[in-house]
Amino acid sequence: MPRTLHQLVPNLAFGDAISQQALTLRRLLREAGLHSEIFAEHVDAELRGEARRYRELRDAAGADAAVLYHFSIGSELTDVYRLLSGPRALVYHNITPPEYFDGVNAQVAALCARGREELAALRAHGALAVADSEFNRRELEALGFDKTAVFPIVLDPERYRAAPLARLERPYRDGHVNFLHVGRLVPNKRIEDVLKVFYFYRRRINPDSRLFLVGIDTDMEIYAVALRQMIHDLGLSGVAFPGRVTQRELVTYYRLAHVYLCMSEHEGFCAPLIEAMHFGVPVIAYAAGAVPETLGDAGALVVRKDFAEIAELAALICEDSALREEMIAAGRARVERFVPQAMAPRLAELLGALWP
């Protein structure tokens, strides 16, 4: 009988990096001959059928079944995980510090604060705690977790083989320079700083340009409105909010992009950087949280937010083909570290730690 490794996630949401990691892991585990399912509290309509209700986990998991609990926010799933008796590991994706949500959404801030309390309480369980970056692992260690390991987000190239959408691509293939940011519209991502960089680029360098801010604003409506207000105050045009996109649309936006811009100040991994590099898009990213280790030497790492200077850097990357090609080649080489083949030995290590 094959061994069993189930995963527990609070939300299985389309386009979310944690959900994608759970789905990719399930595929890899099944290919390795293990029995594996995902159990979730909330499941997006698009992913219905991909996960079972979390209440079914205790019946589904026998004494020998191992469970990975993907943790990033306060949730009642923590109690479910705590009461499990078999081998288990916490997969820590980091919790956004609650103060980022001050003035934006008090409920989300409270859930993040609760998450930090739950995390601190989980250290007493002595189970393995896996982080998706060294930055996250150090946080676990500082909290007193004894057994820690790093297992990064896996980039599954199969997901990005979809053909771009012609109806979306055609109007934007017009010689304009396309800036891209992918991710939920949340305050820690400092999308206002992305706007400021784009302001200098469009106003002072190249008016034939646009910025795509791909990502949803669920629960972050105040932040999204404040961003629109800033666009209005700056007198800026050329900014598009495509909102939630399908996988084919996402692929299209990456293919349309000339520069990927990330000004985030708190990231536990930052999967879109890897996606951008996979599509050959040069990355400019602010060095915060896990960003330096995810990006490595493969992009422009911003250490001080001088918006006019960053805009000028974006222009140089777009205009200088030698620099651009160098960055694209470095990005493609970097991505190879995160593909399933490269991650297989680390997955074997993880399984070895669960069943010593």
Added chain:
Amino acid sequence: MAETTPSFRIAGEQGGRAFERVRARLADRVARSVLDPQEVEWVSAMRLHTFVGDEAASEIFRRCCVTWEVDRPARITSHRAVIGPLLVALKRAVRRMLRFQTEAQLSRQRDFNWNLLLLLRELLERERRES
């Protein structure tokens, strides 16, 4: 712009020279009055208008923000397993047919909502300043 230390790092032969080149291009833009240092300061100092420290106002405003964008296309779904895809296709077709009728009104409603939202924010800000 006054800082002399590099604001970014790029590895590689070309990348190693990027900072000096960026600096030179930026200085040239300032010299040609394409870029005004005062504008750089103004944009850099700009802050987002949220409701830090005012949970009650934040919640009222958040509720208003949820629905202001009335012309944002809602997702079309069906819970029926077998005829679901057919129903979704039908709903999409009906929406497409009606779009030329509804679009103009929704767009006006959206503009009205947006302005109302700005007004509400302004009033809340004013009240906060005065209290």
